[in-house]
Amino acid sequence: MARLPVYLRALGTFADRNVATVSSEELAGAAGVNSAKLRKDLSYLGSYGTRGVGYEVAYLRYQISRQIGLTQDWPVLIVGIGNLGQALANYGGFVSRGFRVVALLDADPARAGEVVAGLAVRPFADLSAVAAEHGPCIGVIATPASAAQQVAGALVAAGVRSILNFAPAVLAVPDSVDVRKVDLSIELQILAYHEQRKTARFVALDGPDDVRDPRFGAEVPAGAGFGGRP
């Protein structure tokens, strides 16, 4: 499940405070979920606590880590060393949680050899060699959207089956490949949507009034010279 990492992090904070056991209520509060959901999740993964007491922090932590596959470090290769790629390479949160950036790739030949976060940037053509060298690994796409699909194809061809995509593009990959998408503009747009609803401004100050289409009762903007409907 997608909530296991959240539980794991919450358990980490309890461990930092030297808490030995936690109840599902406490842990759920720290993770921001319902306690019943948490219990069901944990029971589903086969782990269990002690009735009347709760969950042993260290034991549960180890079990979840193991379930996720964090008992070993996963190699991560980052493609596209722009602003975002560099920030990711320098981000310390990876290595502390079971991941290790092993290679930085960029299509721009001028950047090859440049050192970022202690790693030399390698030409994109090295991809298959790097992937073969490290075995199963995770590819991170931090390129512009225009290059994302091509990079994804190359990653798949190199044997990478897990991709984290930061480019604002929909990637087409085989079913055997997992793609997770992180899209900053989408997150912002969702926030803007809710923000707009909260500030109940029915009409933008620079916009047209709404009109109501008698046929459907649906809101339709008048167009404001937008070259409306025929």
Add this chain to the structure above:
Amino acid sequence: MARLPVYLRALGTFADRNVATVSSEELAGAAGVNSAKLRKDLSYLGSYGTRGVGYEVAYLRYQISRQIGLTQDWPVLIVGIGNLGQALANYGGFVSRGFRVVALLDADPARAGEVVAGLAVRPFADLSAVAAEHGPCIGVIATPASAAQQVAGALVAAGVRSILNFAPAVLAVPDSVDVRKVDLSIELQILAYHEQRKTARFVALDGPDDVRDPRFGAEVPAGAGFGGRP
């Protein structure tokens, strides 16, 4: 809905190719969703196309933009000018999609005055003044996890009701405040989970064999000297 921005971007690619109308099938393909789902989403937001023809690209684009609230630029303020904060400030994808970074804040006094992406970094104490100056805006938390809750509280106190949180922490905010979370380690961990299941290595090379608890039939690791159960 959370898919509207995806549709909007797909429509953008059609507009760039000077396509006048798209069918739900085409648009759904570009957005990576089912066509029925797309039609239902669009009908739910009140917009509509033309039966037998499809959707007029420019018109639908305008309507979705308007629905999301992108007819005006939303001010964005970024708190925490570390690696990630700088990358976000320099990221061009914001301004092109209805957002404008208006302020950079950092708690470190030594950074005040530093210029990043054309903006001077301001001390964190300026937050309420900045928020008051720009009206409804979106706050981005790019600080370490330890500072995230405090920053969130300050943002809320300053009147910010939409927060994009990059820090690996669960934020407690009033119900009236929307928080969206972007967590790189969680995404990587989810990928690692699936990657581990794909490479069906039942036992990690450095880990213990699984044993089966006769009481529940659930998988339980032997512990490998982990200081197992009493």
Add this chain to the structure above:
DNA sequence: GTGACTTTGTGCATGCGTTCACATGAACCT
């Protein structure tokens, strides 16, 4: 103007996730 075709909009069923509520089981106190 009529017919055939294309595509939208939507009722309906299915499946999944979430949540409540309760029984099970373990520890602790007397």
Add this chain to the structure above:
DNA sequence: AGGTTCATGTGAACGCATGCACAAAGTCAC
């Protein structure tokens, strides 16, 4: 040793999103 208390684990119901399949509606050709 027995009862009490506490928290887990789970059965069952609810609600929601998804997807199919079809009718409504509009266009194009003749």
